[in-house]
Amino acid sequence: MLTRSTPSHRLLLRLLVAAQVLYVLGVAGAGYATTAYGQHIALATEPVDLHGLQYESFVRLRYAAAKAPLAAWRGASPPQPHQAVYVLLATGPDSLATVAGVYAQELKPAAGQAVLRGWVDDVFPRTLSLRYNLERYYVPGDSPLRLGKTGPPLRVQVSIAPWGQARIEGVRLLKR
């Protein structure tokens, strides 16, 4: 075990610090690349509660795609809470994505489809409740959501990287 500030010790620390800097840059790079090279889809949410913005910097989004009929389940065994799943979404040109199936195994989407990873939150007699870990949206300071008082339904622009990671790109008010 090294105890003194020897040259090899200093070299080890420098390598370790460099690795940490590269790692944080790598996380940032993954975020950037997800937008640049990812597949872009739009998800609709139910009306969001804006009251929390007074105390926190994020709002909780409840996606329409977070509820799927149990009939959409495609798996060998019944779904379990906490199970990781792959949600097949049907996307049209500039239209909101809808759940086409919930799979236990990874799958390749066809044209006009996208796969978003998620978890089973709860299993009800007829429906599945899903979680995508996209539920927290950190609202930027200049967002119109900061001005509004009523909770509107939102259209959330999500990009999915080729390696499966997803991020929220932007949020707009959903106009019907």
Next chain:
Amino acid sequence: MSYKFLETESPAWVAEGLITEAQRARLLARYPPEAVQAVGLLPLLGSILVGLSALSVVAANWERLPTPLRLGLLLGSLVAAYAGGEYFLRRGNRRVGHGLIGLGLVQFGVGIILTSRLYQLVGYDVSGLLAWVVVGVLLSYLYTSQTLVLLPIIIGAAVQTYCTQALGLFSYATLGLVALGSGYRWWRRPDTLVASVLAVGLLWQAALWVVLSHSKITWFFIPAMLVYAAGDWHRDRPAARALQGPPLVAAYLFALGLALFGETDQYAGLLRPPVLAYLGALAAAFGLSVAGKRQRGRLASLPDWLLLLPGFYLPGGLPLAVATLVVLYAHAGSVLARAHRSGEAEQLTLGTVLFVIATMVAYFKLTWAFLDKSLFFLIGGVLLLSLSWYLRRRNAQRLAAGVATTVGAAPATPSASPENGPAR
């Protein structure tokens, strides 16, 4: 003894003829007042305030800063903390140096979290935060600092908590890194505080695993007793006992709970894992522990395992409660017997407290239903009073005898004094 004490008391010593005035002056000169130290704190306090002001400016404007600047701030403060730590270490100021390096490690975690939030990036596994634990464990090997050994244990527990709560999965890699990485670091340089924190951290992760996997809570005691058995193999006795404290406390609380609530078969039913698998795993941990105790000559602490007797396989109801009480009494008795043999006052107190707890549980458990209430309290009070009188007399006798033998014979053998039982 403080300077102030010396200053106020010493005139009386001169008056009583204990020391002369000249000697008093020399004593006062030998211990100068500590005003210098307080002045030395001022620059530190000042820099903390300046740092806080910078921090609040950044935090208030964080959302408005352009992305590259935010990344630059995160990485800049990280590198600055490490560079500052290394600078102070080279100048010989170990405490500030290690503190700054620990701050750098914390900055790394903050950097990971804030960067993924910056991009609203979703993590599907723990890999993002696992790097934090890896770096923490590596740093703890680079320096001889208690803080830097404690940090990865705490970070590991926090990461595991986040992982099980937010992602709904258990990170075996985090558990392995803390158990093997920080564990080996402790093994090489034993320390009582690190031992206790390490044990608590590992038990916390084991508890998270039990909750997440919806296992019977009794499975918790397999990893807990493996931690205990690891203590049996360690050469450093105080550090080993510190590692064994948390598992023993957990086992004792569990046994106490069984004695209090074991009557309802519903509760006992929640505790029964498959017999063969559980008993096999427990026997394996027991074997490891016994082998370690034999190797290190500590077989006297074997009755600790009484708390792990799987009484919950008995049918729930009065037999189970009574059996658990017998076990609690046997355990308290073993602690008392060990304390009497080694003549340690602390152990005696502990054994007495355990004995009184067992008695109170037994009394409340077994007689509440049968006795008239006033009679119940009367008999209970008399019972406890006579018990306290008896134990105090016995302890005084034993301690007196212990002191006599210690003074008469050679120095007492410290090896025959297991340091501690559950109530640490």
